[in-house]
Amino acid sequence: MPVSRQELFDVLSQVGRALGSGHRLALLEHLAQKHAPVEELAGASGLSIANASQHLQHLRRAGLVTARRDGRQMVYRLTDERILRLLTLMQEVAETHIAEMERLMGRLFDDDDAGETLEPMTRAQLQRALEQGEVTLLDVRPREEYRAGHLPGALNAPVVELETMLSALPRDREIVAYCRGVYCTFSHDAARLLRERGFQVRRYQAGIMEWRAAGLPLAE
Amino acid sequence: MPVSRQELFDVLSQVGRALGSGHRLALLEHLAQKHAPVEELAGASGLSIANASQHLQHLRRAGLVTARRDGRQMVYRLTDERILRLLTLMQEVAETHIAEMERLMGRLFDDDDAGETLEPMTRAQLQRALEQGEVTLLDVRPREEYRAGHLPGALNAPVVELETMLSALPRDREIVAYCRGVYCTFSHDAARLLRERGFQVRRYQAGIMEWRAAGLPLAE
DNA sequence: GTTTTATTCAATTGATTTATTGATCATTTG
DNA sequence: CAAATGATCAATAAATCAATTGAATAAAAC
Missing domain, CATH: 1.10.10.10 (Winged helix-like DNA-binding domain superfamily/Winged helix DNA-binding domain)
Known part of the structure; x- marks a missing residue:
């Protein structure tokens, strides 16, 4: 048969x-x-x-x-890593082709300061900046998630504790904040706080999810 | 809100x-x-x-x-091309991690000559062989599908008409047959026929689907 | 060996999804 | 403009899926 x-x-x-x-x-x-x-x-x-x-x-x-x-x-x-690739691909497809998604993504962030937030960095831009040692990389996820694996060279500053850690951060270098992935607002919240306090900061919004999906290594 | x-x-x-x-x-x-x-x-x-x-x-x-x-x-x-990537990723995940899938894939082909069929070629192997001009590439899908786009350099020999086209095929070079994708049996049927008639033949089983998903160009 | 903790199983109910049917709509052809 | 064609819509019945509850397991702690 x-x-x-x-x-x-x-x-x-x-x-x-x-x-x-x-x-x-x-x-x-x-x-x-x-x-x-x-x-x-x-x-x-x-x-x-x-x-x-x-x-x-x-x-x-x-x-x-x-x-x-x-x-x-x-x-x-x-x-395995393929599952991450599946998820990020689905996100890309949804973002690009479902109108409802675009609408929601817009509203996810512009609660009050719509125009102020810079375009997020792409992974390629981040990698270049890291290679040249230009930026301080900040993982703003909760401590346990950081410990389970984070971008090489990243410092951990959970967004809820960020306020108490400001003195440890450089004011003469650009900071790049990242969190879980495109649907996570931690890096956005962190960036807003940091910018208010006079730091130079950008976001790598695609976060851990896209980094892993690309097969890049994490540090422990 | x-x-x-x-x-x-x-x-x-x-x-x-x-x-x-x-x-x-x-x-x-x-x-x-x-x-x-x-x-x-x-x-x-x-x-x-x-x-x-x-x-x-x-x-x-x-x-x-x-x-x-x-x-x-x-x-x-x-x-867009991403949809192809989604589909091929799903296939990979299913093949690798769902036992039922492996069982079915096995039964899809070994109707009668289980052991005889060679391992299919990977895309990388095919590309290398094509670059070195070592093989004749055969698209065994129906004519209209071939016309809508096929691998560069491929000849069309729909599996149902294959028997009448044997004289046009080389006996001194290896033939590589491909069809739609992993769930398509055309290339398998074609390979069996050709092998019976004394041709040297292998299959690129992943077919058009994987080729397109990889972002590689088609010819028209 | 009984108790505690973390998880799964089984049964129920309500909500979605699917295939089918026949009616409707848009476009071209006569 | 009527008829024909290709596709969609709307309504229904059947099948499947999701969340809840309480019972059952499996491993660890006492």
Whole structure:
């Protein structure tokens, strides 16, 4: 009995369906920062434990995440770098071709100071600036996410603690702030605060997500 | 009123949902070969016209395809190269991480001569062979798909007509056959026939789909 | 070996998605 | 302008998916 083309597409569509829920995408974004047990993922995504568990198993069946028992926790992680590539590609497609997305992205940031925020840096620009040692790189995500892996050479200054760390930051060099990815506002919040205090600052908005998706190394 | 992260993920999930149906993936595979009106797409995917139309609009809302009226037909096409990248990435993920997929892929080809078929060529291998002018490249898809765009330098020999074209093919050079993509069996069927007739033949199984996804040019 | 903790399973309910049917709309042809 | 063609829309029924609840497991702590 030969296998029909359609059977293959049906199995393949599992991957698509797994990516077809906002909650599951939120889980994946969190896993793009660090591997994590169910409880943490549920908390970060605003889901009940049981519900998160089921979504995670959905992702697992689709091959997007793996799970490993560690003591009494079940630690989930992305299966490989390709999943990041899938996510960033989806983001690009949505940003470019879905009008609703553009509208929301606009509103995500211009709460009060629309015009003031500079264009974010691209990864290529950031890499060039880093090579030439021109900038101070600032990871404004929470401490645990920084510890689980961050851009080489980045300092950690969680956005909530940023105010208390200003004296440690240079005023004569440009600062580049980054966070989780395009849908994360930490770097935006940080940049606004820093600019108000007289720092020169830009953002690498694509963040950890795009960096990892490009296959670039993280430091620990 | 600020936009929540979750709203963004919900919009983004439209892209995933659009990829979450075997029928829609079949439509996309066809569109990866050539742009086409609804009727053709419905026929190729075994869907009713109305149903195909609705699936296509689903894809359109997700930004995966665009439609342009041409006379009384509505011609659909992929929005851009990124969609190909999405599809090939999904395939890779499924092949690597979903056991069911591996099983089906195995059964797709080994109907009778399991062991005989050589490992397919990778794109890199093909490119090297082409540069050195070592091989004759054979596009075994239907004529119209070939005409809509094919690998530079490829001859067209639709698998159904292949038997009548054997005399035009070289016996002293290796032939490389390719078709639509990993789920297309044309190149496999062609390779078997050619091998039976004493030709030296290999397959570039990833086909047009992967070639385009890599951003490489087609000839017309 | 019982209790505690973290997770999964199973059953239920409500919400989406899908395929089908027949009607409608836009464009071209006679 | 009427008829024909290609595609979309609207309404329905069937199938699938999502969130909730409470029970069941598995490992660790007592």
